Amino acid sequence: MRMNLVLELLDVPGQLVSVLEPISGLGTNLVTVIHKRDAKNENGKIPVQITLEGEQENLNNVIKRFNDLGINIIEKDGVINKEFISTILIGHIVDKDVRDTTDRINALDGIYVIGFDIRLDGEDKSTALINLEVAYGKKQFAFDEVKKIADEKDLLMINEV
Known part of the structure; x- marks a missing residue:
């Protein structure tokens, strides 16, 4: 199963790595990453689109982990959150x-x-x-x-x- 997410991250060194790290540990695969550094908002955050692949339970665990880490998911499978x-x-x-x-x-x-x-x-x-x-x-x-x-x-x- 595939899931597309758009995350909102601070545009500082190490942010993207900290987001990508939990993905493989939770049994999912990273398919694509689109890092839009030129689309910074007024809070210094940028959208990062990722596509993940894995079992539904594992994908749900990734979302839970992102929430635990305080990572704002602004869109999931085309639905704005x-x-x-x-x-x-x-x-x-x-x-x-x-x-x-x-x-x-x-x-x-x-x-x-x-x-x-x-x-x-x-x-x-x-x-x-x-x-x-x-x-x-x-x-x-x-x-x-x-x-x-x-x-x-x-x-x-x-x-x-």
Whole structure:
């Protein structure tokens, strides 16, 4: 059985080797590697496409090992591994530095602000709807980390249900 993965790795020496090392030890074969160094994102990470071959159980063990190592799998067999979530912040959002808030969220691994709509009400508290793109499986992590930022800035956070 074959499986195609696109991984997101830091563009630093040794990263690719650390990813390739567990593959043979878990009973799978590496068929192809496409290392796209010219496609670096804003976090200094690059996509690396790999094709693996092996028994389904062994392929699942490789994915588990990648997750254990904190390697972000952004695509598996052509399916993008991300979720879209929304949260609302209420408070003095503008006074608490909107740019800092979005920069801190974007600095979180696998979490990106894709929409930020703010409603101002004069000098009263404002409301912001934040739409996030989150790596698959990091939904609760995203909510927890944004909550820390909101608490620090004395903002009320309301999550989607």
